[in-house]
Amino acid sequence: MIQGSCLCGAIRWQFEGQPDGATACNCTACRRYGVLWAYDYEGEGIQVSGPSKAYVRGTALEFHFCPHCGCVAFWRGLRKDEQGRTRIAVSLRLAEPEAVASIPIDHFDGLDSFDDLPRDGRCVADYWF
Structure with a gap:
């Protein structure tokens, strides 16, 4: 399990298992x-x-941030979805670095093509610096 929290600790999340990317x-x-x-x-x-607090973006999703x-x-x-589930994503930047350091980075072109791009060998640890 991976855990994360905002800077002040008011919002917390838990991710069961290890994400694929x-x-x-x-x-x-x-x-x-x-x-x-x-x-x-x-x-x-x-x-x-x-x-x-939520910033609603269009008709698809809402970004949640700490009010503090x-x-x-x-x-x-x-x-x-069809099974009645709600898709959600947590920001891995709010986890302790050692808990997420080796997770590979997946690139998504959400600006132009809406395509998944190939992995380039980087992992979360490469983004800390």
């Missing part, structure tokens, strides 16, 4: 937030707790 997206929101996402479903592989320290902690889908 951490997504670095270049869309207008993600590149500004500087996040690396790990995905699952709310209440299944990911649990979040604490107060948050301002850290972007997670995003949540606005629609449930």
Whole structure:
């Protein structure tokens, strides 16, 4: 299990297991937030707790941030899938570095093509510096 929290500790999340990858997206929101996402479903592989404020982006998702320290902690889908599940992603930048250092980076072109791009061999540790 991987755990993360915002700077002040008001928002906390848990990711069950180890993600297959951490997504670095270049869309207008993600590149500004500087996040690396790990995905699952709310209440299944990911649990979040604490107060948050949401920025609703279009009709697909909402970005949640701490109302105290301002850290972007997670995003949540606005629609449930066919099984009634809600997609959610947590920012791995809020975890302790050693817990996520070896997770490979997946690149997603959210700005232009909406395509997954090939892995380039980097992992989360390469993004800390």
